[in-house]
Amino acid sequence: MRLFKKVMAVGLASTMVLSMAACGGGSTETTAAATTAAQTEAKAEETKATEAAETTAAAAAEATSDFDASNVKVGISIYKFDDNFMTLYRTELERYLVDDLGFSKDNITIQDGKGDQAEQSNQIDNFITSGVDVLILNLVQASSAPQITDKCKEAGIPVVYINREPDAEEEERWASEGINATYVGCDARQSGTFQGEEILETSNKGDINGDGKVSYIMIQGDPENVDAQYRTEFSVKALTDAGVEVNELFKQRGDWDQAKGQQLTQDALTQFGEEVEVVFCNNDAMALGALQAIEAAGRKVNEDIYLVGVDALTEAVQNVLDGKMTGTVFNDHIAQAKSAADIAVMYLKGEAVDPVNMVDYRKVTTENAQEVLDALK
Ligand code: BGC
Numbered sequence: 001m002r003l004f005k006k007v008m009a010v011g012l013a014s015t016m017v018l019s020m021a022a023c024g025g026g027s028t029e030t031t032a033a034a035t036t037a038a039q040t041e042a043k044a045e046e047t048k049a050t051e052a053a054e055t056t057a058a059a060a061a062e063a064t065s066d067f068d069a070s071n072v073k074v075g076i077s078i079y080k081f082d083d084n085f086m087t088l089y090r091t092e093l094e095r096y097l098v099d100d101l102g103f104s105k106d107n108i109t110i111q112d113g114k115g116d117q118a119e120q121s122n123q124i125d126n127f128i129t130s131g132v133d134v135l136i137l138n139l140v141q142a143s144s145a146p147q148i149t150d151k152c153k154e155a156g157i158p159v160v161y162i163n164r165e166p167d168a169e170e171e172e173r174w175a176s177e178g179i180n181a182t183y184v185g186c187d188a189r190q191s192g193t194f195q196g197e198e199i200l201e202t203s204n205k206g207d208i209n210g211d212g213k214v215s216y217i218m219i220q221g222d223p224e225n226v227d228a229q230y231r232t233e234f235s236v237k238a239l240t241d242a243g244v245e246v247n248e249l250f251k252q253r254g255d256w257d258q259a260k261g262q263q264l265t266q267d268a269l270t271q272f273g274e275e276v277e278v279v280f281c282n283n284d285a286m287a288l289g290a291l292q293a294i295e296a297a298g299r300k301v302n303e304d305i306y307l308v309g310v311d312a313l314t315e316a317v318q319n320v321l322d323g324k325m326t327g328t329v330f331n332d333h334i335a336q337a338k339s340a341a342d343i344a345v346m347y348l349k350g351e352a353v354d355p356v357n358m359v360d361y362r363k364v365t366t367e368n369a370q371e372v373l374d375a376l377k
Helices: 003-023 032-066 084-100 117-130 142-155 168-176 188-200 226-241 258-275 284-296 314-321 333-348 369-376
Strands: 074-078 108-112 134-137 159-162 181-186 214-220 246-253 278-281 306-308 328-330 356-359 362-364
Touching: 074 084, 074 117, 084 108, 084 284, 084 333, 108 117, 117 134, 117 142, 134 333, 142 159, 142 168, 142 181, 159 333, 168 181, 181 188, 181 333, 188 226, 188 306, 188 328, 188 362, 214 226, 214 258, 214 284, 226 246, 226 278, 246 258, 258 278, 258 284, 278 284, 284 306, 284 314, 314 328, 314 369, 333 356, 362 369
Parallel strands: 074 108, 074 134, 134 159, 159 181, 181 356, 214 246, 214 278, 278 306
Antiparallel strands: 328 362
């Protein structure tokens, strides 16, 4: 079980205890006077709580204003610049650090890992030697986290991992050994589930030809990446959990890449033709490629085939609005960039940080696509 879930479970348990205490006990024959007294007391408690919250907020604001970001050096490495989603993320991260948090653009260095772990590890070594104050890392291979974390720890540099999640054992080590390392991302299981639900929400629950089962193809991201693994598993699980029978016709890795998404979908449509009812893509870039192949094959999304992606790239959300994609899932790069940068600042201020920090995904269908599009502008 992931650490985040454990933290959530503890939080939930204490909320339950509190609400049980609030609802608990007492005679049912409460008099009007007692009710009024209880209400007065509750009101006083509420006022006290509000005042306490205001004091905490004021203290937090003061602490933030004390922090001077202008001389802080930040090293950022992105697994590769040539990735649509990570380009949006990196642009927002830099914008937020500079415009909202007051970092100097000259003190922020962003490197391109070029999809090569050896190259990225060299860049990180250089960041460490050059004496950056904090690192924000989108690893090429999440499995390199233990070695990289140890180097950062030795150099006394806190590290915020983003987008490609190290495994649970590594995250637990940060907590148990008190290492200044953390992960900011989304729980990819949720995005897979949302994709499956989008298919279940169609008029025939994905069974276009009415043969009692949903025949699908799966275009996967890089399978080393937990996002790819979970989206593949949980999109289909949403269908089977709802009692829908499934039939996997084809499953291949497209490495998050549009051109590969197009080629693979074309191959699958050539091989299986009309049989394909649903195209699951682990991200929108590959879904955009899949759409090209679907259109070239003379098929029509939402009429004789369904297509879903993840990320909410502007082009994909527009496609949802135009009925050319059944749905996508907003992988909120804005909230993730904000969280990663805010957590970097917490480290710099010496504050405690949780080992795992998750941001919610959001379903995007024709109903809310316009709203999401407006928010993305
Ligand atoms: C995104 C993909 C992206 C990948 C990079 C995923 O969360 O959905 O679009 O290529 O991250 O690691």
